[in-house]
Amino acid sequence: MTSLGITPSQTVGPFLRIGLTWPEGEQVVPEGTPGAVVITGCLYDGTGEPVNDGVIETWQADANGRFTHPDDPRGTADPEPAGFRGLGRSETDDNGRYRIVTVKPGRLPAPGGQVQASHIDVSVFARGLLDRVVTRIYFPDEATANAADPVLSAIDDDRLRSTLVAVPDAGQDGPLQFDIHLRFDIHLQGEHETAFFDV
Amino acid sequence: MHPPLQSPDYRSTLTRAPALAPIVLPHMLTELTGPLLGNGPLAPYDNDLTMQHSGEAIGQRIIVHGKVLDAHGRPIPDALVEIWQANAAGRYRHHVDNWRAPLDPNFTGGGRAVTRADGSYEFTTIKPGAYPWKNNPNAWRPAHIHFSLFGRAFVQRLVTQMYFPDDPLFFQDPIFNSVRDEKARQRMISTYDHESTKEEWALAFRFDIVLRGRDATPFEQKP
Numbered sequence: 001m002t003s004l005g006i007t008p009s010q011t012v013g014p015f016l017r018i019g020l021t022w023p024e025g026e027q028v029v030p031e032g033t034p035g036a037v038v039i040t041g042c043l044y045d046g047t048g049e050p051v052n053d054g055v056i057e058t059w060q061a062d063a064n065g066r067f068t069h070p071d072d073p074r075g076t077a078d079p080e081p082a083g084f085r086g087l088g089r090s091e092t093d094d095n096g097r098y099r100i101v102t103v104k105p106g107r108l109p110a111p112g113g114q115v116q117a118s119h120i121d122v123s124v125f126a127r128g129l130l131d132r133v134v135t136r137i138y139f140p141d142e143a144t145a146n147a148a149d150p151v152l153s154a155i156d157d158d159r160l161r162s163t164l165v166a167v168p169d170a171g172q173d174g175p176l177q178f179d180i181h182l183r184f185d186i187h188l189q190g191e192h193e194t195a196f197f198d199v
Numbered sequence: 200m201h202p203p204l205q206s207p208d209y210r211s212t213l214t215r216a217p218a219l220a221p222i223v224l225p226h227m228l229t230e231l232t233g234p235l236l237g238n239g240p241l242a243p244y245d246n247d248l249t250m251q252h253s254g255e256a257i258g259q260r261i262i263v264h265g266k267v268l269d270a271h272g273r274p275i276p277d278a279l280v281e282i283w284q285a286n287a288a289g290r291y292r293h294h295v296d297n298w299r300a301p302l303d304p305n306f307t308g309g310g311r312a313v314t315r316a317d318g319s320y321e322f323t324t325i326k327p328g329a330y331p332w333k334n335n336p337n338a339w340r341p342a343h344i345h346f347s348l349f350g351r352a353f354v355q356r357l358v359t360q361m362y363f364p365d366d367p368l369f370f371q372d373p374i375f376n377s378v379r380d381e382k383a384r385q386r387m388i389s390t391y392d393h394e395s396t397k398e399e400w401a402l403a404f405r406f407d408i409v410l411r412g413r414d415a416t417p418f419e420q421k422p
Contacts, residue, residue: 004271006411007409010202010377018283019283019345085234108227108228121229133221188214189217194217198221199353
């Protein structure tokens, strides 16, 4: 089979707002969905300054752990809840903050009969990043599942592993009907550097 | 292949590129699936950036087209392609860009298209101008169009920049040259495509985009 050289990545630069936005991009589920999880956080650079020209994208299974995708060998299923679209996209604002409205994804199978804890894959794009960086959001109320997760449990460094677990948030920037508010800050560099993945 | 995140000649990387080595993430279901946006939020003229306003955009009208393929040469249909760019004078319609070049009220600089069954896409736009930036004294970005692609799987996500052939500014651009491999750099440069020009209307450039394969098996380790 032919093998073509892949096109290299380049930075999104500082003007991504012109091309990488769409209405309601942060809504993986519609605002007001019962049981929704609102994840907010700040993107920081290595000096602790907020990154105000980045974009955060999320991709995840639905509440039942299913994907509406032909490459899921378990077959496709109607998304749960209705209106779920899997992808989230949020620009960071002047204070470096992003916001995603979603639901906790179901657990997923892993090879060898293992089970992956509920998780969200995250891509971070910004000026100064020549390629995206990838991380994962895990959930703080899933301690047992997190301990058995093949990705999390493979990280020996306690500090680094803890960067992948969101923390409960008082939740001041969303309607009160949401059940769960989480905070997930992302540190690109420095003593609090987030764990990033090579995909 | 991809540029190293730590590329000090591009100054913004100094405080933003992670310092720790990334952890290898085995490809499992979340990584091997991705958003299928073939029915995405397209509006009329999303793929014609010269016609998004009441008047005509100023500059050299061009067609930018090509195919989105995977590393095995297979076309990727129904893939969302998003682009953004400066206007003919090299100015972005963005509040942060305030260098002394004119804005064009009839040019926003953002576009979207979805690939056809054979992986092809096409935009009509204006050839963007080069522009100065403050990375180092008298630094100029070569003319480029930003491209964003989802492919079919999370692992295929790509954001890149398309350049124009024979740009005299390549030699001094740390972003273009952050890609260390000469052949890989060439893959970011479009080719002039006379066959696809439209007589009395537009020049044409071809830009094929190759995304990584998505046939990794779970827990397959990278070489």
